[in-house]
Amino acid sequence: MKDNTNKPGLVVMSTKEQGFESMVHAYSKDLYRYGYWLSKDNGIAEDLVQETFLRAWRAIDSLKDAKAAKSWLFTILRRENARRFEKKSAQAELTTLDDDMVEIFATVEDDFANVDNMAVRAALRQLPTSYAEPLVLQVIGGYSCDEIATIIDAKPGAVMTRVFRARQKLRKLLEEDEAKLASI
Amino acid sequence: MIMEDMNCLAARRIMTTDITDKSSAFAQHVANCPTCKSFFEKQLKFNSVLKRAAEVEVPEGLASRILVEHNLNKKKDGTKKYRWSAIVASVMLVFAVSLVSTFNSQPAIAGVILEHAHEELWVLEDKGHVTLESLNQLLKLHGVRADDKIGYATHAGNCMIQGKQGVHIVFAGENAPVTLIVFPEALDDSKSVRISDHFFKGVLMGTNKGTLAILSEDEESLKKFEARLSTSLMTFI
Numbered sequence: 001m002k003d004n005t006n007k008p009g010l011v012v013m014s015t016k017e018q019g020f021e022s023m024v025h026a027y028s029k030d031l032y033r034y035g036y037w038l039s040k041d042n043g044i045a046e047d048l049v050q051e052t053f054l055r056a057w058r059a060i061d062s063l064k065d066a067k068a069a070k071s072w073l074f075t076i077l078r079r080e081n082a083r084r085f086e087k088k089s090a091q092a093e094l095t096t097l098d099d100d101m102v103e104i105f106a107t108v109e110d111d112f113a114n115v116d117n118m119a120v121r122a123a124l125r126q127l128p129t130s131y132a133e134p135l136v137l138q139v140i141g142g143y144s145c146d147e148i149a150t151i152i153d154a155k156p157g158a159v160m161t162r163v164f165r166a167r168q169k170l171r172k173l174l175e176e177d178e179a180k181l182a183s184i
Numbered sequence: 185m186i187m188e189d190m191n192c193l194a195a196r197r198i199m200t201t202d203i204t205d206k207s208s209a210f211a212q213h214v215a216n217c218p219t220c221k222s223f224f225e226k227q228l229k230f231n232s233v234l235k236r237a238a239e240v241e242v243p244e245g246l247a248s249r250i251l252v253e254h255n256l257n258k259k260k261d262g263t264k265k266y267r268w269s270a271i272v273a274s275v276m277l278v279f280a281v282s283l284v285s286t287f288n289s290q291p292a293i294a295g296v297i298l299e300h301a302h303e304e305l306w307v308l309e310d311k312g313h314v315t316l317e318s319l320n321q322l323l324k325l326h327g328v329r330a331d332d333k334i335g336y337a338t339h340a341g342n343c344m345i346q347g348k349q350g351v352h353i354v355f356a357g358e359n360a361p362v363t364l365i366v367f368p369e370a371l372d373d374s375k376s377v378r379i380s381d382h383f384f385k386g387v388l389m390g391t392n393k394g395t396l397a398i399l400s401e402d403e404e405s406l407k408k409f410e411a412r413l414s415t416s417l418m419t420f421i
Contacts, residue, residue, distance in 0.1 A: 024250050029242045036240050046243060053250050054257060120237035138204065139235040145202045160201040167200060170234070 020057055023069055028053070030070070030140055031077050037136040038081045040125055052077040074141060074151050123173035131166035134159050195220045199227045293369060294379040294388060297397045300345045300352075301363055301384055307339040307354050308361045314340040314353075322351045326366045327393040333416035335362075335409065350394075357405030364413075368394040 028049055035045035035052075055076050056063075063072055124132055137148045145163065149156040190213040198205045199220075214224045314337040319330055322340055338361065339354040351366040363384075370390060377388045379397075385406055386399035398413065400406040 020254070021251060024247050024254075028247045028250055032242045032246060033238060033240055037238065042243070046246065046249075049246065050250055050253055053254060057254060057257075117237050120233055121240070124234075124237060135234070136238050138202075139231060139238050142204060144204045160197075164201045167230070171230075 016060060019066070020053075020060060023056070023073065024053060027070055027073050031073055033140050034074060034136060035077055035081065037124065037132050038078070038129060039084075044084070048077050048080050051080045055080070070141070071143070071147065071151055074137065078152060119174060119177060120170070123170050123177075126173055127166055127169055131162050131169060134162045135166040135170075138163060192217060192220055196223065199224050203227055203231055291377055291379075291388065293367070293395060294377070296346055297365055297367060297386075297388065297395075298379065298381050298384060298399070300343065300350075301365065301397075301399050304343065304352060307341075307352060308363070310338045310356065310361075312338065314338065319353060322353070323366065325349075326351060326368065326391070328366060328391065328396070331416045333412060335412060335416075355409060357400055357402060358408050360400055360402035360405045362405050362409040363397075363399040364409075365397040365399070366391075366394065367397060370394055 031049045031052060032045050035048035036042065039045055039048065052073055056073055059076075063069060124136075127135070133152060134145075134148045137143050137151060138145075141148075143151065145159045146156050148154075148163075149159045152159070154162075190209045192213075195210060195213045195217070198210050214221050316330065316332055316334070316337075319334070319337055319340050322342060323329060335355040337353055337355050339352070341352055343350050343352040343365075345365075345367055346369075348368050350368060351364075353364040353366075355362045355364065363386075370393075376390075379386050379388055379399075383401055384399040385401070385403055386397055387406075387410065389396045389398075398406060398409060400409065
């Protein structure tokens with residue numbers, strides 16, 4: 001058999017392969033979850049992750065900073081999801097966060113610490129994707145509003161508003177469902 | 185409420201939108217304002233509830249499936265690359281064959297063998313090991329037998345060349361794969377003939393039942409295989 005171990009080109013190839021495998025192991029779960037909350041479908045979520053890594057491999061040479069890999073992958077997945085739709089519906093940009101809203105929201109006392117997981121998931125599913133998406137990126141990806149704005153190509157102010165409204169709506173949904181809040 | 189650099193409203197705006205905020209002004213305000221501290225703790229709890237809910241179960245073996253798919257696609261891309269080479273090669277071959285007929289430097293069979301090799305470029309992809317026994321099963325019909333010095337075969341199969349059945353074998357070479365084609369049509373001249381086109385270099389050798397062609401894109405791989413062949417492959421008398 002041929003021995004290519006001393007060929008620099010193949011050593012680089014191997015490192016690239018290893019880097020790719022590390023990315024798959026490190027980020028596939030978070031990407032799947034992001035894909036799930038975008039599509040709300042297990043099969044589509046897995047397809048999105050597969051396609052994301054397929055595209056990532058083809059463009060891996062363009063990734064100069066390994067630290068940016070996670071955000072890069074999230075962005076690819078988001079684009080893949082957008083491709084599923086023939087036309088992107090124009091989403092109303094929400095750019096301001098009313099101070100009154102913050103004050104009203106700040107009076108809520110519940111922390112929902114013991115709320116049933118399934119109830120929260122059901123509530124999350126009811127959120128419009130434009131609200132759920134930045135929230136999921138925040139809680140799963142650990143991203144700041146500025147980082148989310150870059151990933152979803154929106155203004156930071158709009159992201160803040162969406163996150164705020166997502167949280168507000170979730171609380172409302174959970175409060176409304178008295179049966180599911182019985183364990184609190 | 186304590187009014188530091190950041191006021192309660194600004195702190196709550198952060199808590200309800202960007203809970204990942206790690207600015208010192210925010211941390212300082214939360215540390216010094218009991219109301220906001222309590223509110224922040226509740227937000228953190230709610231966040232952990234959300235995180236738990238958002239972390240839906242991931243299908244088992246997802247990462248493995250992605251890597252399997254990745255490897256399959258790499259192979260497909262490699263095959264595509266060879267197919268593109270084949271298309272380019274076919275165009276070049278028309279030119280090469282016309283040169284052969286013009287200058288009569290290669291026997292007519294060279295064009296046929298080279299054309300076949302270009303049509304079947306996909307077999308150069310390493311598909312695993314073919315045993316010596318399998319090789320000899322195929323070679324037997326053509327009066328040829330190989331021994332274990334012949335090398336590591338990655339593809340072996342019957343093929344049709346101008347309506348005649350031949351054998352097409354690919355070996356792992358030093359730097360590039362080496363193709364061995366056994367063709368039932370005999371050479372006009374029993375002497376070995378060097379052949380080449382823009383992609384392959386090779387040699388045609390007459391046997392008592394037909395012709396052997398050895399081809400490789402790499403000269404060194406070709407020479408080493410030729411040397412090996414002379415000691416390992418025997419033509420039946």
